Amino acid sequence: MNSIIIGQYIPGKGFLYRLDPRTKMISIIFLMVSVFLLQNVYQLFIAFGIGILVLLFGRISLLKVIKGLKPIFLLLIFTFIFQIALNKSGDVVSDTTMHINLYSIGAVVLAFVIWRILVRFNKLKMLLFLVFVVGIYFIFRYITYSPDFYSFQFTIYEKGLEMSAFVVVRLLIIITLTTILTLTTKPTDLTQGMESLLHPLKKIGFNSEEFALIISISLRYIPTIFDEAQKIMLAQASRGADFSEGKLKDKLKQIVSLLVPMFIIAFIRSEELADAMESRNFVPGQKRTRINILTFSIVDVYTFVFTLLCFAGAIVAKVVL
Amino acid sequence: MGIRFKEVSHEYPSYSKTMYKAIQNISLDIEAKDEFIALVGHTGSGKSTLAKHMNALIFPTSGTVEIFGNEITKKRNKKIKYNNIRQKVGLVFQFPEYQLFEETVEKDIMFGPLNFKVSHEEAKKMALSALNMVGLDKSYLERNPFNLSGGEKKRVSVAGILAIDPEILVLDEPTSGLDPAGKHIMMDLFREIHEKTGKTVIIITHDMDLVYQYFNRVIVLKDGELTFDGSPDALFRSDILESNHLDLPNTIKTLKFLKDEYKLDIDIYKKTVEEAAMEINEVMSDE
Amino acid sequence: MSIISVQDVSFAYNDDHESLKNISFSIEKGEWIAILGHNGSGKSTLAKAMVGLIEPQVGEIFIDSVKLNEETSYDLRKKVGIVFQNPDNQFVGVTVRDDIAFGMENLSIPREEMLERIQFYADKVEMGAYLDKQASNLSGGQKQRVAIAGILAMRSDILIFDEATSMLDPYTRNDILEYMKSLNKEGFTVIMITHDVNEAIQADRIMIMNQGRIIAFDKTEEILKNQKLFIENHLELPIALEIALKIDKSEYRDKIWEYALKK
Numbered sequence: 061m062n063s064i065i066i067g068q069y070i071p072g073k074g075f076l077y078r079l080d081p082r083t084k085m086i087s088i089i090f091l092m093v094s095v096f097l098l099q100n101v102y103q104l105f106i107a108f109g110i111g112i113l114v115l116l117f118g119r120i121s122l123l124k125v126i127k128g129l130k131p132i133f134l135l136l137i138f139t140f141i142f143q144i145a146l147n148k149s150g151d152v153v154s155d156t157t158m159h160i161n162l163y164s165i166g167a168v169v170l171a172f173v174i175w176r177i178l179v180r181f182n183k184l185k186m187l188l189f190l191v192f193v194v195g196i197y198f199i200f201r202y203i204t205y206s207p208d209f210y211s212f213q214f215t216i217y218e219k220g221l222e223m224s225a226f227v228v229v230r231l232l233i234i235i236t237l238t239t240i241l242t243l244t245t246k247p248t249d250l251t252q253g254m255e256s257l258l259h260p261l262k263k264i265g266f267n268s269e270e271f272a273l274i275i276s277i278s279l280r281y282i283p284t285i286f287d288e289a290q291k292i293m294l295a296q297a298s299r300g301a302d303f304s305e306g307k308l309k310d311k312l313k314q315i316v317s318l319l320v321p322m323f324i325i326a327f328i329r330s331e332e333l334a335d336a337m338e339s340r341n342f343v344p345g346q347k348r349t350r351i352n353i354l355t356f357s358i359v360d361v362y363t364f365v366f367t368l369l370c371f372a373g374a375i376v377a378k379v380v381l
Numbered sequence: 382m383g384i385r386f387k388e389v390s391h392e393y394p395s396y397s398k399t400m401y402k403a404i405q406n407i408s409l410d411i412e413a414k415d416e417f418i419a420l421v422g423h424t425g426s427g428k429s430t431l432a433k434h435m436n437a438l439i440f441p442t443s444g445t446v447e448i449f450g451n452e453i454t455k456k457r458n459k460k461i462k463y464n465n466i467r468q469k470v471g472l473v474f475q476f477p478e479y480q481l482f483e484e485t486v487e488k489d490i491m492f493g494p495l496n497f498k499v500s501h502e503e504a505k506k507m508a509l510s511a512l513n514m515v516g517l518d519k520s521y522l523e524r525n526p527f528n529l530s531g532g533e534k535k536r537v538s539v540a541g542i543l544a545i546d547p548e549i550l551v552l553d554e555p556t557s558g559l560d561p562a563g564k565h566i567m568m569d570l571f572r573e574i575h576e577k578t579g580k581t582v583i584i585i586t587h588d589m590d591l592v593y594q595y596f597n598r599v600i601v602l603k604d605g606e607l608t609f610d611g612s613p614d615a616l617f618r619s620d621i622l623e624s625n626h627l628d629l630p631n632t633i634k635t636l637k638f639l640k641d642e643y644k645l646d647i648d649i650y651k652k653t654v655e656e657a658a659m660e661i662n663e664v665m666s667d668e
Numbered sequence: 669m670s671i672i673s674v675q676d677v678s679f680a681y682n683d684d685h686e687s688l689k690n691i692s693f694s695i696e697k698g699e700w701i702a703i704l705g706h707n708g709s710g711k712s713t714l715a716k717a718m719v720g721l722i723e724p725q726v727g728e729i730f731i732d733s734v735k736l737n738e739e740t741s742y743d744l745r746k747k748v749g750i751v752f753q754n755p756d757n758q759f760v761g762v763t764v765r766d767d768i769a770f771g772m773e774n775l776s777i778p779r780e781e782m783l784e785r786i787q788f789y790a791d792k793v794e795m796g797a798y799l800d801k802q803a804s805n806l807s808g809g810q811k812q813r814v815a816i817a818g819i820l821a822m823r824s825d826i827l828i829f830d831e832a833t834s835m836l837d838p839y840t841r842n843d844i845l846e847y848m849k850s851l852n853k854e855g856f857t858v859i860m861i862t863h864d865v866n867e868a869i870q871a872d873r874i875m876i877m878n879q880g881r882i883i884a885f886d887k888t889e890e891i892l893k894n895q896k897l898f899i900e901n902h903l904e905l906p907i908a909l910e911i912a913l914k915i916d917k918s919e920y921r922d923k924i925w926e927y928a929l930k931k
């Protein structure tokens with residue numbers, strides 16, 4: 061009925077879905093390193109272009125990737141503005157006087173109101189915010205019809221522009237890379253891939269198989285526990301526990317009334333689950349065959365070749381250029 | 382009027398992005414006093430969703446639920462004190478023993494009354510009287526609820542709702558997980574509470590024997606729609622049982638079998654074992 | 669030789685209260701046994717002892733003539749599969765396929781073989797179309813069917829159902845009972861633990877337990893004749909049988925009796 065999708069995985073087709081999770085993880089690590097090796101913004105733009113091509117080739121909707129960028133969007137914009145404002149080296153690109161006056165402040169307020177209203181009815185929230193920020197710049201720059209309270213020079217230097225683009229694009233690429241991973245890989249495949257990659261650590265006493273089993277059991281029980289929490293919350297709400305209001309002391313008690321039953325149920329659950337696992341001959345640490353296995357295919361080979369080419373390109377860029 | 386459903390529907394978003402209609406277009410009146418109602422239906426018929434509307438734990442996606450004069454609609458109304466509604470209609474969830482959390486039975490039962498701003502003294506009194514109502518004596522007050530048996534835990538948790546003194550009591554499968562003896566003890570208890578206090582009691586159940594023996598009104602849901610609202614007798618005489626995935630009570634089933642087998646002229650609608658046996662024995666003495 | 673033989677077993681979780689007291693009985697291959705008792709009668713403890721999840725302090729349990737102890741429990745568990753009460757607390761895998769595979773993975777069965785068995789046994793419990801479904805999208809009855817497929821896939825030939833139907837609604841309950849019936853017909857030894865006499869009467873033999881002791885263990889018809897047994901052990905006879913017992917004319921009585929036992 062109401063099932064919760066864990067992680068950001070969205071079912072789909074295309075080669076990125078068919079890739080072995082290990083390939084994806086290793087490639088992404090290499091590609092990230094490559095991105096950090098790049099020297100200047102032009103190289104980064106090339107990398108960014110390649111990234112877009114990969115997305116298109118993998119038939120991943122750009123909209124979904126942009127959605128994945130949402131949480132860090134503010135960070136991106138502020139990084140950009142800070143870099144521009146603070147980095148004062150290189151040639152001057154543009155030098156403008158910013159006017160803070162009655163009209164321009166009024167216009168900013170108006171822009172703010174329009175922005176908030178539009179956000180309510182529009183899904184492109186990030187784009188609107190961007191328009192709003194750019195809008196403020198133009199308002200302060202061009203609205204000069206009343207005497208200024210204050211005015212200042214807003215100078216953009218070549219290096220500043222370059223550095224801000226550099227930082228932002230680099231961040232953008234890295235986030236996009238991780239989004240590709242979480243978007244196209246089931247959580248179970250992720251754990252399995254991780255298990256396989258961490259397998260060599262067995263030598264130092266880390267049992268990756270058990271680690272993976274623990275993660276997959278946790279994944280299995282997240283929706284169940286979530287349902288349960290909801291049920292207990294409603295049950296306690298029937299006893300007058302209003303989780304949204306009340307004094308701190310009441311609130312604490314209400315939280316206890318939720319947590320204690322949840323722990324008790326979890327305890328019973330784990331006992332019963334352990335019995336069920338043992339009765340089906342599970343012995344910790346014993347050798348098991350696996351129903352889900354990871355296999356490399358030709359697509360993985362292509363991907364590795366592609367990754368290595370990118371990596372080599374980055375090294376060349378670092379050493380030669 | 383206690384609770385009035387007016388064309389109430391409730392939809393959940395589901396996995397396949399289409400809305401899952403838990404209940405559809407339900408209109409229903411429940412009196413504030415003197416009703417003893419069974420709510421039945423196949424798994425997934427929307428019984429529990431309907432019950433959650435009765436004390437405004439969830440809101441309808443369309444239609445209105447009127448609970449003691451408060452109109453509950455899709456939008457949260459700031460004028461309505463939802464907590465007051467929950468004091469008027471007590472809802473006991475399935476497996477209520479899992480909502481216990483205090484270290485003594487008394488404290489746990491007092492949780493409800495204290496949440497509804499009753500004084501500490503008063504809450505203590507209410508706890509004791511609620512405990513007595515569920516057939517446990519005051520020696521239980523100081524006991525740890527987690528050391529009680531399953532049946533006792535269930536009773537303590539029912540007492541936790543009774544202590545808030547609701548006008549209407551709604552119970553979601555209160556006998557599930559109990560053995561037959563425990564089942565009848567619980568049902569007798571609810572009937573007694575109903576008869577002594579005149580409170581309306583609504584019980585969700587799957588057990589047609591219980592429905593026939595205990596209740597005077599039965600509401601049937603199927604795929605979220607209300608398909609029957611009337612007396613159990615009328616339900617079991619009707620021809621809608623099969624289409625609603627409902628069974629006949631065992632007394633009727635047995636008598637029906639005998640009637641068909643021997644072409645007997647007997648009344649098969651008997652509620653208890655004694656009545657059923659008497660009917661057969663009387664027919665035999667007539668022969 | 670009996671497939672299960674329990675000899676003078678006693679068990680206590682803690683010193684002051686014994687959950688099993690001097691239990692002795694044996695079960696033949698291919699039988700269908702119901703262990704009947706009210707909550708807390710010790711029947712689930714007995715089930716756990718039979719799969720070696722707990723070890724009795726006194727007495728011995730033999731499965732297929734092999735004594736059950738710490739060394740043999742791994743091998744003997746291959747023969748005895750158990751389905752527990754709570755459908756949610758025994759579903760180990762993320763998907764149906766993973767869960768049916770879990771036991772076989774532990775037995776190191778080759779993957780090809782696993783895939784074959786999964787399809788076969790999932791089809792058997794009519795879950796073949798749900799292999800990729802996740803636990804949270806299944807009903808209680810479906811999860812129990814997956815649990816059955818899981819132990820069948822391990823090729824257990826003794827199946828224990830520890831109140832496996834008690835959390836299900838009546839219709840789903842009947843479904844699971846039908847599976848028990850047909851599996852028993854195929855030759856599996858079925859042990860059903862329940863507090864519902866209506867379920868128990870389907871078995872060949874019924875064992876009544878109370879306070880950790882075996883009160884009676886006999887053919888189903890014989891057990892049912894002794895109404896006192898049920899009253900004394902807080903059990904309830906099926907309504908049809910209760911009616912039958914109150915009827916004067918023997919022809920009708922026998923007919924209803926027969927009817928009650930058949931369904």
